[in-house]
Amino acid sequence: NLNHLKGLHACSLATLGEFTAGMSLLHALRSMDYRLIMKEIKAHKRWLGDYNKAQSSVDDLDVILEFVDLGEATEEELEEKYQESIRIIDDLEFYSTLNKPEDELSCLLEINAGAGGTEACDWAEMLYRMYQMWADRNGYKRSEVNFQAGDVAGIKTAEMEISGEYAYGMLKGENGVHRLVRVSPYNAQGKRMTSFASVFVHPLVDQRIEVEVNPSDLEWDTFRSSGAGGQHVNKTESAVRVRHLPSGIVVECQQERSQHQNRDKALQMLKSRLYEKELEKQFQEKQKLESTKTKNEWGSQIRSYVLDDRRVKDHRSGYQTGNTDAVLNGQIDEFLKANLMQKGGPVDQED
Numbered sequence: 001n002l003n004h005l006k007g008l009h010a011c012s013l014a015t016l017g018e019f020t021a022g023m024s025l026l027h028a029l030r031s032m033d034y035r036l037i038m039k040e041i042k043a044h045k046r047w048l049g050d051y052n053k054a055q056s057s058v059d060d061l062d063v064i065l066e067f068v069d070l071g072e073a074t075e076e077e078l079e080e081k082y083q084e085s086i087r088i089i090d091d092l093e094f095y096s097t098l099n100k101p102e103d104e105l106s107c108l109l110e111i112n113a114g115a116g117g118t119e120a121c122d123w124a125e126m127l128y129r130m131y132q133m134w135a136d137r138n139g140y141k142r143s144e145v146n147f148q149a150g151d152v153a154g155i156k157t158a159e160m161e162i163s164g165e166y167a168y169g170m171l172k173g174e175n176g177v178h179r180l181v182r183v184s185p186y187n188a189q190g191k192r193m194t195s196f197a198s199v200f201v202h203p204l205v206d207q208r209i210e211v212e213v214n215p216s217d218l219e220w221d222t223f224r225s226s227g228a229g230g231q232h233v234n235k236t237e238s239a240v241r242v243r244h245l246p247s248g249i250v251v252e253c254q255q256e257r258s259q260h261q262n263r264d265k266a267l268q269m270l271k272s273r274l275y276e277k278e279l280e281k282q283f284q285e286k287q288k289l290e291s292t293k294t295k296n297e298w299g300s301q302i303r304s305y306v307l308d309d310r311r312v313k314d315h316r317s318g319y320q321t322g323n324t325d326a327v328l329n330g331q332i333d334e335f336l337k338a339n340l341m342q343k344g345g346p347v348d349q350e351d
Contacts, residue, residue: 006051010044043104043165047095054092057085094337095166102279103169106204108145108272112157114177114196119187121150123180124197126328128158131171133330140164145255145269153186161204161255168203173316173339175201176302183308192308196301203279204272211271218270219243220263225254242266249273303335317342 064081067073098104109131113124135142145159162171177198184193205211225239239254240262251273253266303314305324312327312335313320319338321327327335 006048010048047092050088050092050095054085054088057081057088061085090337094341097340098166098169100169102203102275103172104166105168105206106161106163107168107171108159108161108202108204108269109171109174110157110159110200110202111155112198112200113150113155114198116193116195117186118150118152118154119180119184119193120195120197121152121154121156122186123154123178123195124156124158125150125154126180127178127197127199128155128160130328130330130332131160131162131174134332135160135162135167135330137330138164138170138333140167143255145265146252163204168201169340170336171201172203173336174199174302179301179304181304181306181308202269202272202276205268205275211275213244213267213271213274217245219245222259225262238262240266242270244270244274247274247277249277302339314339 061078061081064073064078068075068078111124111128111131113120116123132142141163143161143163145161147158148156150156177196180195180197181192183190184195187193219242221241221243222237223239223241224237238257238259239252240259241250241252242263243250249270251266251269253262253269255265256262302316303312305312305327307324310322310324311320312324314335317335317338319335321334323331
């Protein structure tokens with residue numbers, strides 16, 4: 001429960017504080033460990049601050065209840081304070097679910113257009129924009145890593161780095177197939193069409209996560225980089241492609257202007273994929289041991305966006321909304337929370 005978690009956070013904060021107090025200033029400034037520890041301390045302090053905020057809200061609720069009994073406050077004021085308290089506690093419980101080491105990491109978000117030609121490419125770009133706007137709304141930094149435009153419109157594939165604390169933890173539930181149903185502007189008969197795009201969210205490893213890669217297992221290529229719309233970002237072969245021979249994983253990077261910078265970024269991306277592969281292996285092994293398995297495996301259809309009926313529905317949590325415009329403009333926090341906090345169950349593929 002939350003009181004137990006409070007004790008764990010307070011204990012961890014005290015232990016980390018004692019450790020950093022014993023470091024010299026010069027060593028602290030030069031130490032990557034110190035910077036990572038300070039990030040952990042900041043996270044513990046933030047959680048404890050949110051806990052105190054929740055406790056204060058509940059205390060205020062008790063006071064207003066007494067005022068209502070005395071006729072000095074209205075039922076409406078009590079209800080307003082109650083709903084505020086529920087929101088604060090729900091947020092605290094939600095962030096308590098992000099308790100795995102990888103949850104704190106930044107992430108690499110990849111979108112691929114599925115079957116459906118131009119309509120699917122347009123849908124992939126709509127999703128790309130949705131996640132861009134979500135990142136901006138939540139104060140994350142984002143940058144384009146790879147981008148391949150569609151033949152007529154939209155994108156065939158694109159990758160975006162989203163940097164900041166808990167970016168991966170927040171978005172990891174977006175893995176899977178996203179379905180769009182609408183009257184397509186690319187259909188001459190004005191027919192209602194269904195198209196698909198897949199989303200993959202990879203944790204972006206940093207110095208907190210050690211991933212061993214043998215240089216002899218890597219095969220490197222270079223090519224000319226290009227950006228959105230096909231324009232050349234650099235006329236030299238600054239973009240790089242690396243293949244990890246044992247796993248077959250291939251990553252490309254054309255984010256930076258120099259080949260050296262792109263090699264460093266590509267290696268980080270590769271380590272992230274290898275780390276994720278190990279996480280998936282552990283997840284699958286854990287699922288085999290559980291008696292109740294969910295059907296939402298990697299790559300399954302997770303959400304439908306039915307624009308004509310103004311409905312977006314998540315097939316795992318059951319959460320839905322009629323405000324399709326808000327969702328496509330990046331307001332997806334309620335979907336993220338509902339999925340991460342639900343206990344699991346069969347995927348409902350019905351509209």
